[in-house]
Amino acid sequence: MRTPLSVVIGAGGTGGHIYPGLALADALRRAAPDAVISFVGTARGLETRLIPQAGYRLHTVDMIPFDPSLGARRYLLPAALLRSGAQCRAILKEQGAQVAVGMGGYPSAPVIVGARLAGLPSLVHESNAVPGRANKFAARLTPHLALAFDRSRAHLTGGERAETVGMPLVGPLAQLDRAALRPAARRALGVPDGARLVLFNGGSLGAARLTEAAVGLAGCHRARPDLRLLIKTGPAALEETRARLAANGGAAVAEAVPYLDRMDLAYAAADLVVCRAGSATVAELATIGMPAVLVPYPHAPGDHQTHNARVLSDAGAALLLPDAETSARALDALITPLLADPGRLAAMARAADPGTHARAADLLAAKALALAGHPGATYPNTPLKESI
Numbered sequence: 001m002r003t004p005l006s007v008v009i010g011a012g013g014t015g016g017h018i019y020p021g022l023a024l025a026d027a028l029r030r031a032a033p034d035a036v037i038s039f040v041g042t043a044r045g046l047e048t049r050l051i052p053q054a055g056y057r058l059h060t061v062d063m064i065p066f067d068p069s070l071g072a073r074r075y076l077l078p079a080a081l082l083r084s085g086a087q088c089r090a091i092l093k094e095q096g097a098q099v100a101v102g103m104g105g106y107p108s109a110p111v112i113v114g115a116r117l118a119g120l121p122s123l124v125h126e127s128n129a130v131p132g133r134a135n136k137f138a139a140r141l142t143p144h145l146a147l148a149f150d151r152s153r154a155h156l157t158g159g160e161r162a163e164t165v166g167m168p169l170v171g172p173l174a175q176l177d178r179a180a181l182r183p184a185a186r187r188a189l190g191v192p193d194g195a196r197l198v199l200f201n202g203g204s205l206g207a208a209r210l211t212e213a214a215v216g217l218a219g220c221h222r223a224r225p226d227l228r229l230l231i232k233t234g235p236a237a238l239e240e241t242r243a244r245l246a247a248n249g250g251a252a253v254a255e256a257v258p259y260l261d262r263m264d265l266a267y268a269a270a271d272l273v274v275c276r277a278g279s280a281t282v283a284e285l286a287t288i289g290m291p292a293v294l295v296p297y298p299h300a301p302g303d304h305q306t307h308n309a310r311v312l313s314d315a316g317a318a319l320l321l322p323d324a325e326t327s328a329r330a331l332d333a334l335i336t337p338l339l340a341d342p343g344r345l346a347a348m349a350r351a352a353d354p355g356t357h358a359r360a361a362d363l364l365a366a367k368a369l370a371l372a373g374h375p376g377a378t379y380p381n382t383p384l385k386e387s388i
Ligand SMILES: CC(=O)N[C@H]1[C@@H](OP(=O)(O)OP(=O)(O)OC[C@H]2O[C@@H](n3ccc(=O)[nH]c3=O)[C@H](O)[C@@H]2O)O[C@H](CO)[C@@H](O)[C@@H]1O
Pocket: 014, 015, 016, 017, 019, 104, 127, 128, 201, 202, 203, 204, 205, 232, 258, 259, 260, 261, 262, 263, 276, 277, 278, 279, 280, 281, 282, 284, 297, 300, 304, 305, 308
């Protein structure tokens, strides 16, 4: 009897690592429906909610981030990595895994260390245009590398043997037809007919600078019936944002939410997105043809969000606004003429390359299947049906 496919995926910390990990897991399940797939993450990150919610098992291991701000604590990193690597080795053994995959973020490295200790093949996926420290380290431990953006190749040891597969996107986003879903999405979000909707999204954790500018913008445009703002604040800033919108009258045109579980609806309903330039977000915008103003997070390692953003701004698909220049006034000067020019919005939507990421999950799954010794698996490629 054939042994079912068994894969352990390291992905955690923020949505930008977790969602691509889930997209990979779903692609593996489509190819091998009896596959046993589990995740390794931390006991603190978004993974504790998102992974069980998607129906996968999450193992948590003790980890400290690969972060230079650790100061003297960084000397503890090798011992911590060895400890969490040993925990991952035990998880891989217990599950009978045939391959381990690291999706970036600091849960990625121990899974690859664990695979090395267990003598199993492993695969690292780098999602940013400039790789993070955890993946730079992990990439030294395995010959199998995959990239979301070709431009990160030069930054990785062994980058010349990496394969660019794109950024794995979860089904509802990989297959989103924005125009087709738009009427239902706008009804679901209560956007009045004829109003332009601007989505403010500070990545999976929220961004104070964007929320602040959005609140100011809502106050300025509080009397406009033809404009709506949807502001994703992150849970911590929700109540304060709502109070400030009530105080400046912006609540008449803006709604603040802690998190968007249905990004497909938000993207389909919106005319323009103002957001950080995390790699999953950038890949989603490109894939669905969503015009955007990108405000890269200025403290990302290697300034990788600016490099991610340039993938779209170089193509004419997005505008890039540096964080330090972001204010309600600066955004108003960019957004107001843009919203009044549907031709320009349509040109931005067309400028992105929609094909790069739509098949990334299947391509990455194919690499993992080959490493696991399941080369015969096929992809049914059935379209996912999502109801509102
Ligand atoms: C501050 C920081 O260091 N951020 C990093 C983090 O960002 P972050 O996790 O914010 O990264 P991304 O923008 O890549 O991904 C966010 C994901 O969460 C989803 N989403 C977001 C908000 C929401 O309300 N609902 C929702 O579902 C988005 O659709 C997307 O799929 O990981 C990314 C991937 O390595 C990096 O590129 C970012 O630089």
